[in-house]
Amino acid sequence: MEILRTIKEVREFKRANRDAPLVLVPTMGALHEGHTSLMKIGKALKGKMIVSIYVNPLQFGPDEDLDNYPRQQKEDIEICRSDGAAAVFLPDDEVMYPGERFTAVRVGSLQDHLCGAGRPGHFDGVTTVVAKLFNIIEPTHAVFGLKDFQQYMIIKKMVEDLDFPIEIIGGEIIREAGGLAMSSRNKYLSPEERKRALNINLALTYIAEGSADGKLSADALISDAIAKYLSGIRIDYLDIYDSKNLKPVPRDLPLKGDLVAAGAFFVGSTRLIDNMRYTIR
Numbered sequence: 001m002e003i004l005r006t007i008k009e010v011r012e013f014k015r016a017n018r019d020a021p022l023v024l025v026p027t028m029g030a031l032h033e034g035h036t037s038l039m040k041i042g043k044a045l046k047g048k049m050i051v052s053i054y055v056n057p058l059q060f061g062p063d064e065d066l067d068n069y070p071r072q073q074k075e076d077i078e079i080c081r082s083d084g085a086a087a088v089f090l091p092d093d094e095v096m097y098p099g100e101r102f103t104a105v106r107v108g109s110l111q112d113h114l115c116g117a118g119r120p121g122h123f124d125g126v127t128t129v130v131a132k133l134f135n136i137i138e139p140t141h142a143v144f145g146l147k148d149f150q151q152y153m154i155i156k157k158m159v160e161d162l163d164f165p166i167e168i169i170g171g172e173i174i175r176e177a178g179g180l181a182m183s184s185r186n187k188y189l190s191p192e193e194r195k196r197a198l199n200i201n202l203a204l205t206y207i208a209e210g211s212a213d214g215k216l217s218a219d220a221l222i223s224d225a226i227a228k229y230l231s232g233i234r235i236d237y238l239d240i241y242d243s244k245n246l247k248p249v250p251r252d253l254p255l256k257g258d259l260v261a262a263g264a265f266f267v268g269s270t271r272l273i274d275n276m277r278y279t280i281r
């Protein structure tokens, strides 16, 4: 497996592997089974797989955890090796953002709700770095996790709008025993907080199953879920959205169509996100 640190090294790697499909799995490192599930999908495409590991400062707000974000480069490289990556791209800030920046990529209304509402600039940071990775690596395929469903939707739209010749593939959410969605940020949780965090999955399951029952409105389902499960957890947002355009569904009408119950929650000072997608006919 090759370790690539500069754009020139990526280009050389590409020249040497010209004819194979090239699959990119972009990550911020601190790799866990959520990431390795994406690598499995990448490997099944039978091309060459590049995993990028870069903690992108552009997508962190001023009060967020950029400096403390878990970094474990050695372990991550070994995980990529044993999961069949042909190369790991490990750029630093000098490689990704040399000099003054003038250009950013912004995908409009898909970022009005969910995480976009409370993290101004976050998705502009994500789309800008992903567009750069796409231009540097020129993959034929890229794999993103559906845990970050809004991110997945925004990247898909960016690719469509800007005509990137790249197929975007979504990987299902991988959960720990008990249902907590795997996340690099789970490392911040104390044992007690980890236990408390299991309620996030219970609340989303309650909302999704209750929606299928057809008797309760979004309003009723959400307030019941909060009362039953989320008393010890600070809610950043929690709602039911149309999963095609990420707009909140009407709060008082019967639920119908392709939906996603999604939320962000603070367990202690750790911000966790999760979602559940489902269809009501």
Ligand code: AMP
Pocket (backbone or CB within 6 Å): 026, 027, 028, 029, 033, 034, 035, 037, 038, 143, 144, 145, 146, 147, 148, 171, 172, 173, 174, 175, 181, 182, 183, 184
């Ligand atoms: P991150 O390193 O957190 O930026 O995540 C890199 C990629 O892994 C993103 O596409 C995430 O959606 C995906 N990912 C993170 N956690 C999970 C999970 N529990 N299940 C599936 N994909 C995940």
